[in-house]
Amino acid sequence: MAQKKRILVACGTAIATSTVVARKIEEELGKRNIPVETTQCKAAEVPSKVEGHDLVVTTTFVSGTGDVPVIHSVSFLTGVGIEKDIEKIVEYLKD
């Protein structure tokens, strides 16, 4: 089994919209048999927490992500464009 990919999920509070996004990502990637581990944080904490993650998904503006790719999207909240964002995530997590 492939090693779990690590996704950092950010929002303003670390407990609000990032919770909804993290649950949705785990659900959708679970359906595709892609093991992931999500960690939630505040947008301001991203620079100090990004190390060791394969991807950042955020509902608000973030900076200081270094080489780690970032997806800034609200599709998991509005329901518009979820499929496209999941495809993007899957693509980024490919070895």
Add this chain to the structure above:
Amino acid sequence: MTSTSLQFSDLVKPECILDNLQVGSREEALTTMARHLVDAGYCHDSFVEAILERERIHPSGLPMPGHKIAIPHTDAEHVQSSVILFARLQNPVRFQSMGDPDEAIPVQMISMFALKEKKLIGDMLETLITVYQHNEVLDAILNADGRDAIFHLLQDAVRTHGK
């Protein structure tokens, strides 16, 4: 009642639905709503400024497929007792979109989350966001006949669509 047993139906009350709110800007809408929660004893005074500040840094407008909404919230330390406030505005005001701060969206319905328990905010956001993805629900609320009708539509929608 323990906090873990709080349900949506415990958190939305007719007195926490503001109908026909007449405001001219996002700031006025948020201030009026937050002040309502402070005056009713649900939030500390600091909640008002915390909501405004959070909105400036992290906009809460959501470009749903049909009617747009906003979901302002802030840190739990400003909350005394958990509640969800819903407002229907007489006229839409412009909110910045959460996904793209350069995009302004017209918002006529606002859910303000004042929740003390961390797990509750994730659960309630998930519940209401799932509901708001159904445009027919927002359409019915926008056209509802008064506060009690809005209250019942929200309760019914959460029972039907909520997670």
